[in-house]
Amino acid sequence: MNKESISEIVNDNTSKGGRVFDIFIQTLIVLSLIIYALLTEPNISEEWRNVLHISEWVIVVIFTIEYLLRIFLSPKPLKYIFSFLGIIDLLAILPFYLAIGDLSTIRVLRIFRIFRAFKLARYNNAISRLKLAFKIAKEEIMLFLLVSAVLLYLSAACIHHFEYEAQPEQFSSLFSSLWWSVGTLTTVGYGDVFPITVGGKIFTFFILIIGVGIVAVPAALLAEGLAQARKIMAVENGKHDDRAHHKDVT
Structure with missing residues (x-):
C-alpha cells in the first residue's frame, strides 16, 4: 500500500x-x-x-x-x-x-x-459547519463581546453606586459587583447577591431587559452563520462529487 x-x-x-x-x-x-x-x-x-x-x-x-x-x-x-x-x-x-x-x-x-x-x-460535519459559522460571524461576534464587556463594567459600576452603602460586604468594590453583573446580564441570577435599594431594583429591571439581548444576539449571529456555512459546504461538496465522478469516468 x-x-x-x-x-x-x-x-x-x-x-x-x-x-x-x-x-x-x-x-x-x-x-x-x-x-x-x-x-x-x-x-x-x-x-x-x-x-x-x-x-x-x-x-x-x-x-x-x-x-x-x-x-x-x-x-x-x-x-x-x-x-x-x-x-x-x-x-x-x-x-x-x-x-x-x-x-x-x-x-x-x-x-x-x-x-x-x-x-x-x-x-463531524456539523462541527465543521460550526467552525465555519464562527469564522463567518467572527467580526460581529467580536464586536458583540466588546459591547458586552463594556456593559458588564458599566452595570458593575452602577450597582456598586446604588448598593454600596446598604450592602458594603456584598458590593464592597467594583470587582465584587462584577459577580452580580455577570449573573444578571446573562439572566442566570444565582440569587446569592441582589439589590435591596429602590435605585438598585429599578436599575436591575433595565439590566434584566438588556440581558435578554445578551443571550439572544449571539444565538442569532451564530444561526445566520450556520445557514451560510451550510450553503458554502453544500457547494463545496457538490464540486467534490463532480471531480470524483469525472475521475471515475476517466
Whole structure:
C-alpha cells in the first residue's frame, strides 16, 4: 500500500476506506471516554480495573499511530502539528505517556484525557459547519463581546453606586459587583447577591431587559452563520462529487 492509498483512508472520509477508518476512530474515542468514566468508580473490582487499563493502552497506541500517520501524510507536517486539530490529537495521547513511571502525576494528568472528546471534531460535519459559522460571524461576534464587556463594567459600576452603602460586604468594590453583573446580564441570577435599594431594583429591571439581548444576539449571529456555512459546504461538496465522478469516468 503506497502513501497515496494510506492518505485516502486517513484523510478522505468520502471514500469507503476513509468512512470505515473514521467510524473506527470515533468508536475508539467514545470507548476511551467511557473507560475514563469507569476508572473514576471507586467500587470497580481490581480485575476489571486492569482490563480497562489494558484497553486504554491499546486505544492510546492506536491514537499514537494515527497521529504519526497524519504527520507523515501531511504535505506540511509542522502546520498540522501546530494546528487546532493537531494539538488536540497530541493532547489526547501525551498525558498518558507523561504519567508512565511517575505515579504521583497520574491523578493530575488523568483529567487531560477528556481532550479526546475534542477529537470528534475532526469526524463531524456539523462541527465543521460550526467552525465555519464562527469564522463567518467572527467580526460581529467580536464586536458583540466588546459591547458586552463594556456593559458588564458599566452595570458593575452602577450597582456598586446604588448598593454600596446598604450592602458594603456584598458590593464592597467594583470587582465584587462584577459577580452580580455577570449573573444578571446573562439572566442566570444565582440569587446569592441582589439589590435591596429602590435605585438598585429599578436599575436591575433595565439590566434584566438588556440581558435578554445578551443571550439572544449571539444565538442569532451564530444561526445566520450556520445557514451560510451550510450553503458554502453544500457547494463545496457538490464540486467534490463532480471531480470524483469525472475521475471515475476517466
